[in-house]
Amino acid sequence: MLTVCLRYAVDTMEAEDILQESFVKVYRNLSQFKFEGSFEGWVRRIVVNTALKHCQKKKIRFDEIKPDVTQQQGSMEPSAYTHLGENDLMRLISNLPEGYKVVFNLHVIEGYSHEEIAEMLSIKDSTSRSQLVKARRYLQNEILKLQKTVAV
Amino acid sequence: MTDKLFDEFVKSKLEQYDSGAPMHVWERMKKDKDDDPKGFFFWRNRYLLLIGALFLATGIGYLLMQRDSNNHPSAAATGAGNSNAIESQNRTQITTTTTNNSTGDKTNSAGTPASSSATDIRSESNTDTGMSANNPAVSHQQLTASAAQSVKLKNNLSGSKNDVNNTNPSGTIFKQSRNKKAVQQVKNKLAGTGNSNLISAVNGNTSVNNSSLASNQPYSISLSGFQPKPYLPPFKLGNIAMPDSKPSCPTITGPRRRDFYIEAYLSPDYNVRSLSVSNAPSGYLTERNNTEGYRTSYSAGVRAVKNIGEKTLIKAGINYSQINERLRMVTENSKQLTQIITIRTVIRSPGDTLFVRDTMYFEQTGTRYRTTYNRYRFIDLPLIFSYEFGNPDLIHFAVNAGPVFNITSFYGGEVLDTSYKPLRISTSSGTGVNNWRSNIGIGLFASVAMYKKLNDHIDLFAEPYMRYNFNPVTQSNNFIKQRYIITGMQLGIRFNLIPPGHRYR
Secondary structure: OHHHHHHHOOOHHHHHHHHHHHHHHHHHOHHHOOOOOOHHHHHHHHHHHHHHHHHHHOOOOOOOOOHHHHOOOOOOOOHHHHOOOHHHHHHHHHOOOHHHHHHHHHHHHOOOOHHHHHHHHOOOHHHHHHHHHHHHHHHHHHHHHHHHHHHO | OOHHHHHHHHHHHHHOOOOOOOHHHHHHHHHHHHHHHHHHHHHHHHHHHHHHHHHHHHHHHHHHHHHHOOOOOEEEEOOOOOOOOOOOOOEEEEEEEOOEOOOOOOOOOOOOOHHHHHOOOOOOOOOOOEOOOOOOOOOOOOOOOOOOOOOOOOOOOOOOOEEEEEEOOOOOEEEEEEOHHHHHHHHHHHHHHOOHHHHHHHHOOOOOOHHHHOOOOOOOOOOOOOOOOOOOOOOOOOOOOOOOOOOOOOOOOOOOEOOEEEEEEEEEEEEEEEEEEOOOOOOHHHHHHHHEEEEEEEEEEEEEEEEOOOOEEEEEEEEEEEEEEEEEEEEEEEEEEEEEEEEEEEEEEOOEEEEEEEEEEEEEEEEEEEEEEEEEEEEEEEEEEEEEEEOOOOEEEEEEEEEEEEEEEEEEOEEEOOOOOEEEOOOOOOOOOOOEOOOOOEEEEEEEEEEEEOOOOEEEEEEEEEEEEOOOOEOOOOOEEEEEEEEEEEEEEEEEOOOHHHOEO
């Protein structure tokens, strides 16, 4: 669950705060768990929602990405991923702009649809879609840069 | 690589990624978990305490105002040099009767001439001094008795709820709530064992020995003095339903503001009085306006403020407001008749004491100035809806509006009646002009507030406001309609009870 928190938080300290708050909520509301679905899923949902609250406290903006980044179509070769470690990927995701990061995590990792994300974040579906596309491009470019650095 | 493949790649990579939480996080969780129930209970009780305090303050204020409402008009007479001098060593009873050449009313003002000093003292009597004066004012007290009832709820096995103690080897007792059906199942299972003692124990509202059931029953009911088995499976009954409520997952629409404030304020007030008469002697309205003047009024209150949205709040509390007016009358050629009763004690010999009572009257003529301070008091319950905007960290503003429910109104002082005589205000059972409401009903409150943040907990605010009362302070059958529109500037302090880190949940 700390991994989930790390994907939404700016740094480790914030992630630990989210984790702590989430688990305390789980503990307090344990009696309300209905044994419908997995317990881990229920806890994970609480963690994600708590992380979203933390993000929204900061009043995240869904910024437009810079043109030079969007126009670079990541011609990603499969070989570019071979040496990509999990820690590197986590770091790249953490470095995403807030809006991209939240939408990317919710859609790609948590599996929420754009409609659900729009409802969760009080944004439009189209905003969620565009943020995801831009986040994906941004991430692919960052991976390419990272691979070039490694190659050099 | 397509987007879908990329997404799956990222997901598969991160699904395997695991970062263990450091130990200090678990310790913090444990501390937070242990602290929270106490804190939650404390906050919940604090709200109850606040409500209780508001009611208590209302009651005390009401009693104090009741006591103050018996104020007397101050009166002064000029002319013959009045003084309340009483000669010592004589028991002198002075009764003063003031005769007004136009009204003839009686007051409690006393005038004692210097001639009282001429009272004869005939011997070395060891007399004392006392004074009694007629006082037309009648005071009354209201005694309120309250009775408390305590209700004891008794749980037994035939009731709807029972506590069944389940004891583990370490001696910890877990309490589980059981319903009537569950108890019936216990009875049925006990019946299956053929253990009549146990059945009777259940029927007789006693507990069942755990050890005697361990071989046949997967559960037990605790008894005093039993020896617990090392292991007891949890109590399982099929008809125990899970709670219907959904898991209290945090809202997905974002963090919700959960501020709770206490506001206390004082306000200098200015009142606009609207006085109209429907069937009164000509000149009465003019005389009222000439004799009555406005004096500074004020209001004070405490209210609880809870946000109901990100920028919307609801406020409720207790407000006390007082309107002060002064009635000043000048009556020329006023005659005042004073009765003086002097009682002297003469001890002629041991056991032979003689009381001598002398009665004398004197009349004064002069100009009488009569000043009465009228007070119109209101205790209200405002229910205000507020919309805030601006920067909460610096200065922010709020627009407030809502109804004000009058709890009680009470007045003190005097007004002129149709014959231009001062008449004491009474809210009890007055007639004619002296017919006042003890509750003026609903008013409308509107204000604009400016808040200046001092620190994380405290804001100062200034709130110009206006309150319009739909009903006058006079009864509907009174030919005078006396209505007030109160304006003022509430100056106060707002205290946020929620710690800064917990204001968004």
